[in-house]
Amino acid sequence: MKHVFYLDGQEIPFVPGQNVLEATIAAGQDRQIPYFCFHPALGSLGACRQCAVKMYSHDSKHPPRITMACLLPASDDLQLVTLENDVHTEHREIIELLMTNHPLDCPVCDEGGQCHLQDMTVQTGHSVRHYGGPKRTYRNQNLGPLVYQEMNRCITCYRCVRFYQDAALGEDFGVFGSRNRVSFGRLEDGPLESPFSGNLVEVCPTGVFTDKVFRHDYVRVWDLQQGPSVCPHCAVGCNTTPGARLGTLRRIRNRQHPEINGHFLCDRGRYAFPYVTAHSRPLQPRLKGETSRQEAVLRQLASRLEEGRSGFLGSPREDLQSNLGLFALADCLHAPFAAVTSSWAEALAQQCLALPQAPSLQEVAAADRIVVIGDLDSIAPMAGFAVRQALGRGARLTVLASSRTGLARKGDYRPLRPSALRDQVAQLADDPCLQGGRVPVLLATAETLGPSGLYALRKTLEKLPANARAGAFVNRPNLFGAAYFAADGHTERLQQALRQREINHLLCLGADPLGEDWGAGAWRTLSSGLEGFALLDMVDSATARAAEALLPVAAFPERAGLFVNYEGRIQAFAPVYQREAQVLHSAVHGSGFPDAAGGMKHPLGPPSPLFWLGRLAELLHVHEAWQKRLDFYLHFLCPAAPDPDSPGVLLPDTIRARFEIATLPLPPTVGPEQWELDIFRWYGGETLADTAEDLQSLAPLRGLRVHPDVQAASATLQGPCGQLHLPVIPCEDMVQGVIAIDQEGFAELGLYPGDPVEVTWEQEP
Amino acid sequence: MSSPTSTVDLHDDALLARLRALVAESPVPEAAISEVLQALQKARGYIDDEALQLAATLTGLSPVKVEELCTFYSLVLREPVGTHVMRVCDSIACHMAGAQDILTQARQHCGVGFGEVSRSGKLTVIPHVCIGMCDRAPAVLVDQEALGPMDKQALTQLLAQLEADVWKPS
Numbered sequence: 042m043k044h045v046f047y048l049d050g051q052e053i054p055f056v057p058g059q060n061v062l063e064a065t066i067a068a069g070q071d072r073q074i075p076y077f078c079f080h081p082a083l084g085s086l087g088a089c090r091q092c093a094v095k096m097y098s099h100d101s102k103h104p105p106r107i108t109m110a111c112l113l114p115a116s117d118d119l120q121l122v123t124l125e126n127d128v129h130t131e132h133r134e135i136i137e138l139l140m141t142n143h144p145l146d147c148p149v150c151d152e153g154g155q156c157h158l159q160d161m162t163v164q165t166g167h168s169v170r171h172y173g174g175p176k177r178t179y180r181n182q183n184l185g186p187l188v189y190q191e192m193n194r195c196i197t198c199y200r201c202v203r204f205y206q207d208a209a210l211g212e213d214f215g216v217f218g219s220r221n222r223v224s225f226g227r228l229e230d231g232p233l234e235s236p237f238s239g240n241l242v243e244v245c246p247t248g249v250f251t252d253k254v255f256r257h258d259y260v261r262v263w264d265l266q267q268g269p270s271v272c273p274h275c276a277v278g279c280n281t282t283p284g285a286r287l288g289t290l291r292r293i294r295n296r297q298h299p300e301i302n303g304h305f306l307c308d309r310g311r312y313a314f315p316y317v318t319a320h321s322r323p324l325q326p327r328l329k330g331e332t333s334r335q336e337a338v339l340r341q342l343a344s345r346l347e348e349g350r351s352g353f354l355g356s357p358r359e360d361l362q363s364n365l366g367l368f369a370l371a372d373c374l375h376a377p378f379a380a381v382t383s384s385w386a387e388a389l390a391q392q393c394l395a396l397p398q399a400p401s402l403q404e405v406a407a408a409d410r411i412v413v414i415g416d417l418d419s420i421a422p423m424a425g426f427a428v429r430q431a432l433g434r435g436a437r438l439t440v441l442a443s444s445r446t447g448l449a450r451k452g453d454y455r456p457l458r459p460s461a462l463r464d465q466v467a468q469l470a471d472d473p474c475l476q477g478g479r480v481p482v483l484l485a486t487a488e489t490l491g492p493s494g495l496y497a498l499r500k501t502l503e504k505l506p507a508n509a510r511a512g513a514f515v516n517r518p519n520l521f522g523a524a525y526f527a528a529d530g531h532t533e534r535l536q537q538a539l540r541q542r543e544i545n546h547l548l549c550l551g552a553d554p555l556g557e558d559w560g561a562g563a564w565r566t567l568s569s570g571l572e573g574f575a576l577l578d579m580v581d582s583a584t585a586r587a588a589e590a591l592l593p594v595a596a597f598p599e600r601a602g603l604f605v606n607y608e609g610r611i612q613a614f615a616p617v618y619q620r621e622a623q624v625l626h627s628a629v630h631g632s633g634f635p636d637a638a639g640g641m642k643h644p645l646g647p648p649s650p651l652f653w654l655g656r657l658a659e660l661l662h663v664h665e666a667w668q669k670r671l672d673f674y675l676h677f678l679c680p681a682a683p684d685p686d687s688p689g690v691l692l693p694d695t696i697r698a699r700f701e702i703a704t705l706p707l708p709p710t711v712g713p714e715q716w717e718l719d720i721f722r723w724y725g726g727e728t729l730a731d732t733a734e735d736l737q738s739l740a741p742l743r744g745l746r747v748h749p750d751v752q753a754a755s756a757t758l759q760g761p762c763g764q765l766h767l768p769v770i771p772c773e774d775m776v777q778g779v780i781a782i783d784q785e786g787f788a789e790l791g792l793y794p795g796d797p798v799e800v801t802w803e804q805e806p
Numbered sequence: 807m808s809s810p811t812s813t814v815d816l817h818d819d820a821l822l823a824r825l826r827a828l829v830a831e832s833p834v835p836e837a838a839i840s841e842v843l844q845a846l847q848k849a850r851g852y853i854d855d856e857a858l859q860l861a862a863t864l865t866g867l868s869p870v871k872v873e874e875l876c877t878f879y880s881l882v883l884r885e886p887v888g889t890h891v892m893r894v895c896d897s898i899a900c901h902m903a904g905a906q907d908i909l910t911q912a913r914q915h916c917g918v919g920f921g922e923v924s925r926s927g928k929l930t931v932i933p934h935v936c937i938g939m940c941d942r943a944p945a946v947l948v949d950q951e952a953l954g955p956m957d958k959q960a961l962t963q964l965l966a967q968l969e970a971d972v973w974k975p976s
């Protein structure tokens with residue numbers, strides 16, 4: 042049955058349970074109701090008194106009265122009015138009160154042009170401040186490199202603190218004082234600690250909290266080129282709106298996706314974007330380390346490929362079409378191809394894809410029994426945010442990890458060594474932590490469990506009630522897309538071909554086999570058999586520096602593409618702007634502006650990987666076959682390619698069904714006396730994000746984390762591929778017997794999370 | 807109210823035992839926060855950062871939450887104060903009855919700003935919200951004692967007594 046009420050005579054549809062303001066906003070009819078403290082994701086508070094409407098009753102006994110739309114439950118046939126003088130006066134006067142202390146500094150305020158307060162003030166017609174008293178002035182706090190505070194602009198809607206404390210469960214931000222001297226901030230100056238702090242910028246309806254990174258290279262919002270994009274920094278695939286100007290990316294904002302990120306983003310998603318403007322980003326083709334003309338590089342590469350002794354290496358960091366393009370080219374040339382750098386990563390990808398349909402983040406937020414395995418916040422922060430939402434609704438959370446993570450502090454924490462953790466996952470079906478609920482959900486960071494742990498997770502899931510769901514997360518945007526090709530020992534075959542000298546050349550796409558990718562240790566040895574290799578990538582890396590031929594590619598907001606997220610949801614992103622290959626600093630004019638006469642052209646930025654692959658296919662005379670294969674694979678995976686503005690489409694079940702894997706992944710064998718290795722990550726770390734300076738200024742120290750009962754200043758770890766000497770960082774949160782290092786460390790050693798490791802403790806730093 | 811230079815040790819066993827008892831008596835630890843703050847303020851004169859951290863640890867609240875409370879309640883002091891604290895009501899009834907004059911006179915007497923310790927160390931004057939003595943406006947609260955109506959003469963006398971350490975609550 043359709044429910045409606047009437048606002049100024051117009052029908053407004055609603056869903057029972059909605060309030061009047063919520064329904065009016067959802068119907069896009071809120072032109073007549075100004076509001077501040079209500080926020081679709083944070084709910085109503087009734088604090089600002091701005092959203093007045095006049096309610097008429099059906100009988101004549103009750104006179105009409107003014108009430109707050111955000112506190113009035115929508116009900117059938119309500120008669121509401123705003124177009125009357127007393128309502129309008131109320132709107133105007135309330136905003137005048139809220140503006141009593143506002144500094145009216147719109148011309149120098151970063152919020153100007155996208156300010157809810159500006160909009161509401163204009164909408165209600167308030168223009169004269171009648172109160173002649175002095176304005177209250179605050180001392181602002183330095184909240185770190187990401188969020189800028191200008192407290193004088195506050196209208197005390199409490200959205201910020203409701204977001205930070207109630208939604209994000211942050212503990213270092215609050216509301217201080219009372220009456221007309223309320224302020225919002227930290228106990229003392231210092232960076233905000235929440236991985237979700239950047240959302241303050243979007244929830245604050247005024248210019249109190251603004252984007253500090255955007256501030257470095259600011260433009261008014263009406264001068265920004267914006268478009269629909271998808272976050273490339275982890276498997277969640279949050280929807281974003283990048284904003285660019287004059288060929289450079291300036292900021293990232295949330296783009297609502299009700300089933301994924303809702304109204305929010307994590308700080309990695311918001312602040313990692315400067316990888317596109319990093320000085321180290323390759324923008325020109327390079328041949329043997331020297332900038333070169335693109336045709337020269339392409340020819341050289343084509344002649345290498347013509348020799349027929351090349352292998353191909355894709356990447357879960359690259360989008361679906363580019364990987365398909367590479368796969369198709371390998372196919373045309375009958376060359377070996379792998380989508381990931383190690384057999385371990387391949388097995389991991391397979392196990393991820395073999396899990397039954399994962400819950401959306403919206404479904405996670407509605408779960409009432411949740412088990413989190415590993416440091417979810419550091420891999421896929423918004424998944425951790427969804428868990429917080431569930432906690433807010435009363436869910437019971439159990440965290441299995443080898444250190445006390447952010448989420449572990451919010452639920453029942455079970456400190457476990459990686460080996461014990463895998464065992465426990467296998468036993469979870471009978472565990473009391475999942476009993477008694479309606480909707481059990483298990484969320485794991487894939488690398489913590491490893492292939493064998495993920496297998497155990499799948500088996501556990503089979504024993505749980507049919508509505509139980511599980512999701513596995515990685516910090517790559519397209520593992521699920523790449524996993525499709527990772528099915529049958531590709532990586533081993535590629536490495537085998539290299540060992541047996543069947544190939545002597547490698548074409549890599551967005552991979553860093555010589556740097557920090559899984560299995561890099563082995564690749565460093567293998568690469569001695571290479572006469573050269575080529576790379577298509579958008580960031581600098583060990584591999585990029587060593588590549589014989591380097592073809593720079595467009596960053597994600599500079600091109601179109603598809604990512605497959607952890608649910609198997611295929612999402613499209615659109616090109617938002619075009620990067621210039623060189624920033625124009627004309628020596629003649631001394632300015633960065635193009636010649637007014639149009640004499641100087643903007644050089645075009647790097648093209649997409651598909652462009653390069655297409656050109657290579659042309660030079661190799663296989664273009665038609667390549668295009669055909671590419672179209673075929675794409676159609677197979679994704680019969681109806683989604684639109685960037687759509688919610689995306691799920692991978693067909695037929696594809697998932699491919700992944701009933703024959704060989705059982707074996708867990709590493711660990712003796713009781715052995716040290717176990719686990720991975721240390723933080724929410725801002727990820728290959729692309731690592732070049733974003735402001736975000737990285739918050740990165741924790743690099744070192745070896747271990748429980749403080751170990752008395753050592755440094756340690757040397759020994760792995761099959763190398764040695765690693767690191768300073769020891771004693772860490773109360775670690776489980777005894779476990780050593781945590783970062784991914785680079787694993788790459789160096791040639792080990793994987795959960796592996797036993799040999800360690801020598803040293804007293805000298 | 808103890809002296810501004812109170813050096814009560816926060817690790818003093820008796821104090822800690824008292825605070826722990828307050829927490830134990832409360833239905834949930836968090837709910838004991840006002841009592842804990844009161845006891846700490848009584849012992850130490852004001853809530854310094856160390857006391858705030860201790861209150862947070864004892865009740866399981868985050869330090870931010872404790873600071874939210876401290877700054878919300880105007881009776882909680884976060885800065886050192888003089889031997890006596892005089893809170894001068896500046897809400898509407900007292901304002902109409904001349905609270906501003908009382909505040910000015912008191913501040914001039916102290917020779918420092920509101921909330922600061924007078925040069926003699928004896929007094930801190932703080933403007934305050936309504937203390938429920940509107941019928942005897944303008945009213946002041948000296949330590950725990952409400953007095954009013956105040957006028958120039960009564961205030962002069964009161965200040966002299968406070969300065970000379972001879973003022974006694976009735």
Ligand code: SF4
Pocket residue numbers: 194195196197198199200201202225244245246247249250
């Ligand atoms: S800082 Fe912004 S979000 Fe917070 S209360 Fe003030 S206006 Fe509202």
Ligand code: SF4
Pocket residue numbers: 272273274275276277278279302306307308309310311421422423424
């Ligand atoms: S959770 Fe992942 S996809 Fe979402 S904004 Fe953060 S890094 Fe991006």
Ligand code: FES
Pocket residue numbers: 075076077078079086087088089090091092109110111112
């Ligand atoms: S939006 Fe309704 S009172 Fe603030």
Ligand code: FES
Pocket residue numbers: 895896897898899900901935936937938939940943944945
């Ligand atoms: S207004 Fe001063 S006591 Fe009430």
